[in-house]
Amino acid sequence: MKFKITLLFFSLFLIANTGHSQEAFEINVFVDADKNIYLEEQKLSMNELLEETKALVYKQPAVKYNRLVYNIYADKNLKHGFIMDLNHQLLRAVDGLKSKTNKYLLEYKNLDLDESAWQLEIKSLKLDAIED
Template sequence: MKFKITIFFLSLLVSVSAFAQEVFDINVFVDADKNIYLEEQKLSMSELLEETKALVYKQSAMKYNRLVYNIYADKNLKHGFIMDINHQLLRAVEGLKSKTNKYHLEYESLDLDEAAWQLEIKALKLEAIED
């Protein structure tokens, strides 16, 4: 009987996860001075891993099955620095299907003091940089 219940539970879990098709977006902004913003929170490179984990772990397991990192970086930053940020993000939830989109921005045209910086960036309709 335990065997049948276990199989039923596993098949139910697989069925439920098949319906969880939403993507969880995490937005990261990096300005020309290498200040890092994870969503609305300003942090250092050393805090990025743990704060990203905390952000993802708060989400419903049944709602999201993929993760997309959007890195919006000043166009004058070195690619190596952006790669270091991406590496920290990917380490936060190893094993979860994820993708990274990278965008170059003109830092001077953005006002980060407003809580709506993410909306302003999305309104720009940027194309991701191809790797």
């Protein structure tokens, strides 16, 4: 009986905490005009994107995040179909978790993607996401 009561309190604790403390986990992806893909600081091919995104999400604490936000920063000269394929790969990475995608089209100059600061430089631009 003591085990059931402890389990009940533990379950109620988890339910109470997950309802209030969870937030969105943001994943940033950059794609340049040459279709080079950067998942956070890591340069990947389209074939590697699914598994690397899964690995990134699976490393996160279970009770901290209840949804994903994908931020895709793409060169404005890319075809929309390529951006859609990229988004599809990201969404496949974690089925069942609520997610949202923000897409931004950029004309980038003097952005050094070998540096981990590319995300800070893009975020400093205060961009508006494009509507689907």
